[in-house]
Amino acid sequence: WGGWDTPSLVCVPPLLPCPPSLCSLPAVDATVRALEQEIGAHLQDGRRGELLRGGVHAVIAGPPNVGKSSLLNLLCQRPAAIVSPVAGTTRDVVEVALNVGGYPLVLSDTAGLRDATDPIEQEGVSRARDRLQQADLVLAVLDATTVATEPVGLGAALGSLLPPLAAPTPCILVLNKADLLRGGSGGALRDACARGNPLPPTTLLSCKTGEGLDHLLELLGQQLARLCGDPLAGSPSLTQSRHSLHLGDCVVALARYGQERRWPRGDLGLAAERLRLARRHLGRITGQVGAEDILDIIFKDFCVGK
Numbered sequence: 001w002g003g004w005d006t007p008s009l010v011c012v013p014p015l016l017p018c019p020p021s022l023c024s025l026p027a028v029d030a031t032v033r034a035l036e037q038e039i040g041a042h043l044q045d046g047r048r049g050e051l052l053r054g055g056v057h058a059v060i061a062g063p064p065n066v067g068k069s070s071l072l073n074l075l076c077q078r079p080a081a082i083v084s085p086v087a088g089t090t091r092d093v094v095e096v097a098l099n100v101g102g103y104p105l106v107l108s109d110t111a112g113l114r115d116a117t118d119p120i121e122q123e124g125v126s127r128a129r130d131r132l133q134q135a136d137l138v139l140a141v142l143d144a145t146t147v148a149t150e151p152v153g154l155g156a157a158l159g160s161l162l163p164p165l166a167a168p169t170p171c172i173l174v175l176n177k178a179d180l181l182r183g184g185s186g187g188a189l190r191d192a193c194a195r196g197n198p199l200p201p202t203t204l205l206s207c208k209t210g211e212g213l214d215h216l217l218e219l220l221g222q223q224l225a226r227l228c229g230d231p232l233a234g235s236p237s238l239t240q241s242r243h244s245l246h247l248g249d250c251v252v253a254l255a256r257y258g259q260e261r262r263w264p265r266g267d268l269g270l271a272a273e274r275l276r277l278a279r280r281h282l283g284r285i286t287g288q289v290g291a292e293d294i295l296d297i298i299f300k301d302f303c304v305g306k
């Protein structure tokens with residue numbers, strides 16, 4: 001110790017490596033990695049939160065006159081869609097919101113899928129195909145009195161009915177007009193429904209008598225539970241796309257922090273800036289919001305000015 005006139009002796013030498021117990025960077029790296037993985041797992045929740053908030057979009061599809069509109073009316077317990085014996089009755093998409101077993105369902109009735117010649121019906125079929133591409137769940141309806149009675153034939157009928165979908169979409173096959181089945185075909189179809197493979201969950205139904213409705217509701221409940229998960233179990237779901245967006249940006253910023261730290265000559269200042277950005281994206285969800293976020297929420301959720 002040389003007193004006040006020898007300041008170099010009291011400075012901590014800047015180039016000495018910091019003792020492991022004091023150096024916090026590896027701990028920060030590990031925490032950031034864990035956070036990145038945790039947020040990534042939330043983002044991989046299969047849109048469960050969004051489905052719980054906005055409803056599972058289920059589309060009723062099938063050839064004309066098989067009872068699609070009758071099915072919609074049966075499920076919503078009111079004559080929401082026009083039913084008639086004339087094939088090609090439904091043109092526009094008819095949408096109803098329902099609650100099935102506590103899960104929100106947005107059910108759409110669509111025009112019968114066929115090569116229509118009438119231009120208005122063609123437009124209806126085109127809208128039906130568009131809806132199918134956006135569906136979270138498909139209720140494919142066939143006429144039980146005209147289909148093959150063994151699973152392979154039924155699977156082929158289903159395959160030729162549905163257009164190739166953008167993503168693998170869960171499906172329930174409904175064989176309607178069961179009240180009209182004669183002879184042994186009812187039994188054969190029941191066997192096919194029970195056997196499953198290569199069919200999706202399949203049920204016989206009569207929209208006229210209500211026979212098979214309980215089984216259909218059971219299958220619907222199972223699919224909804226699979227799509228939405230149990231909202232009371234596990235980690236909270238992301239119920240708004242805004243949350244997913246900010247969490248996605250946050251993960252990107254955390255990943256860039258990691259890149260900066262792995263790079264042999266990575267810049268600690270830039271790495272810190274990545275963390276600051278990540279924190280800002282999280283803040284947009286947790287309440288540290290900017291003016292633009294407030295406007296966003298007002299216009300999105302409260303519809304002021306629309």
Ligand SMILES: Nc1nc2c(ncn2[C@@H]2O[C@H](COP(=O)(O)OP(=O)(O)OP(=O)(O)O)[C@@H](O)[C@H]2O)c(=O)[nH]1
Binds near residue numbers: 087206
């Ligand atoms: N017997 C019997 N008839 C039914 C059943 N479901 C529907 N129908 C009749 O089948 C006809 C067509 O029913 P819709 O519900 O309009 O059929 P759709 O598939 O919507 O027809 P499009 O809109 O033309 O594609 C109507 O006459 C219904 O009353 C059923 O379970 N049993």
Ligand SMILES: [Mg+2]
Binds near residue numbers: 070
């Ligand atoms: Mg219809």
